[in-house]
Amino acid sequence: MVVSVGTQSTSQLVSRAVSDLARRTRFPIAFGGLAEAGEIHVSSIVGARSHSIEGLVVRAERGLGGRAFVEGRPRLALDYRTARGITHDYDRAILGEGIATLFAVPVVAGGRTRGVLYCGSWSQAGLDASVAQPALRVAEELATELRIRDEVDRRVAMATPRTEQGLPAATREELRESYASLRSIAADVADPALRARIAAVEERIASLTAEPAERAATADVRLSPRELDVLSHAAMGATNAEISEALGLRETTVKSYLATAMAKFDASTRHAAVTAARRAGLLP
Template sequence: MADDDSPVGIVDRVVGQRLRQLQRTTGLPVVFGGATRPRRDGSRLRIGHLRGTLGDSLRDLEVGRGRGLGGSALLTGTVCRVDDYASTRAITHDFDHHVVREERMTSVVAVPVAVGGAVGAVVYGAVRAPHRIGDVVLDRVAAFGAALEREIAALLPPPARPRRSSETRARTALAELADLARSAADPELRHRLARIVAELGGADPAAPRPALAPRELDVLGLVALGRTNAEVADAMGLSQETVKAYLRSAMRRLDVRNRTAAVHAARERGLL
C-alpha cells in the first residue's frame, strides 16, 4: 500500500473517494478503479476500489499495459469501451475469470486519468445487462475522468521542469525560426529565413502543416499499435465505417494512400 502522502497514494485516495459520484452521475451499477504504480517492467494498474461488485475478486488485481480493457486504456491513454467483454477481439482476455465468470459483466468502459503527462489511474464502469454502454453515458464517464484529472492536479505539487538537452533546444529553436519565416511580412526576409531553415536541416516553412482532429489521432494511435479496423472500432465504441471515415480523412490530410503510410507520416510530423 502506497504512503497516503505520496503522489500515488493521493491519486489512489481521490479515485476511491469519487467512485460513488461516478456511479451516481452515470447510473452504472458497477464502478471500480485505482492508481498506477511504477514497476521495472512498466507501470501497472492496481485496482483498489470497488462499488457494486458481487465479490472481491477484482480487489488488488494488477493490470499491465496492453492487458485487458484497462491495460488498453493504460497503453493508449484513450477511453476504451467494449460491448461484450467475453467475446470482443479488441482486448486480451487475461481477466475473464474475474470480469466475466465472477462478476458477470458485459459492456465495460475504462477511462485513463492523466497525471503529470502519464496515465496515473484508470477508472471503470460496467453493466451486467445484455446492452451496451451508450454514448450519453460514455460522455459522462469521460467528463468524470477530466474532472478527476483537474482535482488531482490541484492536489499534487507541480512536476519539476526537466532540463532540455542541447538537441531538443536546437529543434525548438529551428521550429521557432521556421515560424518566423512563415510569418515574416517582407518577402525578401521570408525567403532568407526559409533558406537558413533549409540549410540547418529543417522542413520547408512554406510547406503546409497538416492538422489532424483528435479522433483521427486516436484512431491512428490504435492503428500504430497493430489494431485492425474492427478492433479500433470496438475499443473506441465506434462503427467500423466511422473508423474508416476517420482513416480516410487522416490519409487525405497527410497526403498518403494507406493506413500504414498515415501512421508513418504522422510520426514523422510529430503528431503521434
C-alpha cells in the first residue's frame, strides 16, 4: 500500500530511511520494509551484490527481522549462519547475499511495530555505538514520519469537501486537533530536514481552512515556531499549565510566548490572537 505523507509516499519514506541507514552506519548493505498483514515486505535495498534479497517477505516471529518485529526491539546476529536464537527460514536470501553479520531494528510508531530496517556486512563485524545509535535514530525518524502520516493524511482524506460556507465545524476541529498534535511531535524532533518536512505538512493543514481574502489582511505577521506551538494549543482551549506540560516549557515561558503573539496581532486576548492567526492562515 502506498500512502502519501505530504508529497512523500510510504515507499519513498522507506527508501530514504534505508539510504540513510547505509550512509550513517557505514555498513555495506541495508534494506527494509513496512508490515502488511503481519509480514514485512522488503521494498528498498542499498548496496546488495546479488538479487537474493529482492522481493523478500518476512513473517512475524520468523528469522531475525521477524523476531525484532514481534518483540519491538533490535536483534543482532554476529554470525548469522550459526545464530541459534532465530529460525533460518530466510537463509537462502541472507546467505545468498553473503551476509555474515545482520542487525535488525524495528520501526515502532503509535505503539505498534510498523516495519523493520536491516543493516549488515559480508564479514563478521562487531556492533558498537557508532553503528547501533545511528540505526536506532533512522528507525525513530521513520516512525515519526509514519506518525505524521497517521495524524494528518487519515483526517484530511476523511474531511468533508469545502462548501460555499467553508469547511464544516467538525472537520475544522479535526484539522485543528491534528495541527496541534503535529506541533507537539515537531517540538521533539531535532533533525532540521525532518522539521522542515513537518513544517510543510503543517502549512498544508493551515491552508485548508484559511480564506485568501482573510490572509491578505495580516500577511505581514510572522510568528516564531514556539509562538505557533503555544498558540496552536491555546486554540484547542488548553490552559497555560496544559500547554506547559504538552510542550515541556515553563508556565512563565508559555505566558511570554502568548504575550508576544498577541502583541504581533495587536490582540488583547489569546482568543483574539487565535482568531487573527486563523485569518492569516497561520493556524487551521
